[in-house]
Each structure stands twice: as structure tokens, then as C-alpha cells.
Amino acid sequence: MTDPERLKREAAARALALVSDGMAVGLGTGSTAKHFVALLGERVRAGLRIVGVPTSEETRMQAEGEGIPLATLDEQPVLDLTVDGADELDDRLRLIKGGGGALLREKIVAAASRRMIVIADGSKRVACLGRFPLPVEVNPFGLEATRRAVSAVLARRNCPDDLRLRSAANGTPFVTDGGHLILDAHLSRIDDPEALAADLVAVPGVVEHGLFLGLATGAILATSEGLVELGQV
């Protein structure tokens, strides 16, 4: 296992200790969450009784393969714990998510959870959010009009107007599990995430954005010097 993968697995293993019998657990998406789902699968096969709610089709398929009992969020609308990765986080536990394109379901699941624990390697911790491009999920209908409206928001917030339609590996537009498109906003820094988030959700056609504010309750960061915990873990 490469060093970054080892760090991700260490963070995932620490989060696994938070799971106990009878819990409903939100299962995140991405390479770090994938370690968590794999480790959780081992515990389930050893007798742990939980039900998982996946945040993407990719995670659903992995969890099914691991033999983890699954429910939909409609069947299990309140979750005890969600464990998910992040593209960036600051010391106030504000996050950018959506690098894997699952931000909408990830945010719905996080909001339905009593606790949301972020697992990541230490490189994801930043002093100021925005180095990672901010995903903005949009309805395909009226894409150009929505893009212009999002550009106007960025201009009002003194952010660079650099919006790029996300492409899949084959060069066609990336389509989310919900059938939407993603505009990645290359901003370099976000001075006021709360204000930007409020402006973005007010744009018709914007389905969701990757700023997760006030959702994470704790974070486990794996560094070469050991695990660092933020918030309540």
C-alpha cells in the first residue's frame, strides 16, 4: 500500500472504532471512504449489526459486495453517524466536497446524521478554503443561463470567474447520480464561505454546491506524525 493509501486507511480504521451494534451509518464516497467501507465490511462479516446508507451508486455497489446491510434514506431517515472524506477542510470543520461528484447525496446524508466524521490524510487541511475547485451541481436545463448566474455570483464575491464544466474520462460531460452536471469553480481562496454558499443556493438551476458548512462534527486526519483529531470525535 502506498503512503497516501496507508494514511487514508489509518484514518478510516480510527473512524471504525466509532461504530457500534445497532447503528445506522452513512457511508461516504471517495478513495478514503472506500477504506472505511472495506473495514466496516470486515466487521460486519465478523458479526457487527449495523445498517448502512450509501452516498453514491459507487459506494452502494462496494457496500453490497462487502455484505453490508443497506437501507435507503427514506427507510432510515435519521442516521447515528456518517463517515466521509473531504477535498478540503479548515479548522472550523468547514469543508469542500464533491471531487468525486457525489456532493448532493453526501450533503443530504450528512444533514440527516447526528454526527458527521470526516476522514482524510493531513494534506486536506487548509488555512483558507478554495485551493480545491468548488463543485457546483446544476440542472442540465438552461445550463448556459445558470452558468452566467453563477459567474455573476462569483464576480459579486470578488472571486475569479473560472467555471469549468466537469468532464468524464471519455470527454463527455460528467453526469451525477442525480442526472445533473457539475461546474467546477477555480477560486484559489474563498474568503467568506457562508456568504458564497448563500448566494449560490439562491441561483435557480443550482442544485447544490460543495461547501459543507456546519455539518461535520469531527475530523480524523492521518499524518506521517500520527492521527490528528478536530472537533468531537
Ligand SMILES: O=C(CO)[C@H](O)[C@H](O)COP(=O)(O)O
Ligand atoms: O466529496 C467526495 C466525493 O464527492 C469525496 O469525499 C472527496 O472527493 C474526497 O475524496 P478522496 O477521499 O478520494 O480524496
